[in-house]
Amino acid sequence: xxxxxxxxxxxxxxxxxxxxxxxxxxxxxxxxxxxxxxxxxxxxxxxxxxxxxxxxxxxxxxxxxxxxxxxxxxxxxxxxxxxxxxxxxxxxxxxxxxxxxxxxxxxxxxxxxxxxxxxxxxxxxxxxxxxxxxxxxxxxxxxxxxxxxxxxxxxxxxxxxxxxxxxxxxxxxxxxxxxxxxxxxxxxxxxxxxxxxxxxxxxxxxxxxxxxxxxxxxxxxxxxxxxxxxxxxxxxx
Numbered sequence: 001x002x003x004x005x006x007x008x009x010x011x012x013x014x015x016x017x018x019x020x021x022x023x024x025x026x027x028x029x030x031x032x033x034x035x036x037x038x039x040x041x042x043x044x045x046x047x048x049x050x051x052x053x054x055x056x057x058x059x060x061x062x063x064x065x066x067x068x069x070x071x072x073x074x075x076x077x078x079x080x081x082x083x084x085x086x087x088x089x090x091x092x093x094x095x096x097x098x099x100x101x102x103x104x105x106x107x108x109x110x111x112x113x114x115x116x117x118x119x120x121x122x123x124x125x126x127x128x129x130x131x132x133x134x135x136x137x138x139x140x141x142x143x144x145x146x147x148x149x150x151x152x153x154x155x156x157x158x159x160x161x162x163x164x165x166x167x168x169x170x171x172x173x174x175x176x177x178x179x180x181x182x183x184x185x186x187x188x189x190x191x192x193x194x195x196x197x198x199x200x201x202x203x204x205x206x207x208x209x210x211x212x213x214x215x216x217x218x219x220x221x222x223x224x225x226x227x228x229x230x231x232x233x234x235x236x237x
Contacts, residue, residue, distance in 0.1 A: 046076025
């Protein structure tokens, strides 16, 4: 359930021996400050999309829209540092970044479903990040795949949207939502093919299945922003 530690004497080897990551991706770890080059530099896709979302969100008044770019920026930075360093301590923050993004969508959906009170989105976002972070440590210690937490949050997110679609103020256009789901599903397939070694060339440090996950999921997050921007523009945010 845990990845093999790095060779003694390599950068990050002490941390990887003390607390290895909970998953062994296909890319062969290098004895370098950047342990997994393909899985590391592919996170630049998140940073570029975050920049585009920041520029696009300027002046927008939809609920929570101003938080999309910072959440995506942190998702990319935390993932980049984790894949460069190859240990559980930085992997923990990789999951925090994912909780920031998913928590934002979950919080906005709660508001769409009628959650009232000032600061509801910030409160719900904080709850998801804090609760998810506790589960990450617990799952790691118990040897349970941490990735199941993210999968569970995605299912909750889909359930929320089904509930929102049955309300009188439901969106008229779900095209961006469909694009988001297709991209996310495609990204998940590449990630699964990577970890199961179906699509795997360990010595290819330019293209990996998990690196493709980064690229496609970054585009998926951009499509998700477009869907929620549409809601804000129509007064449904």
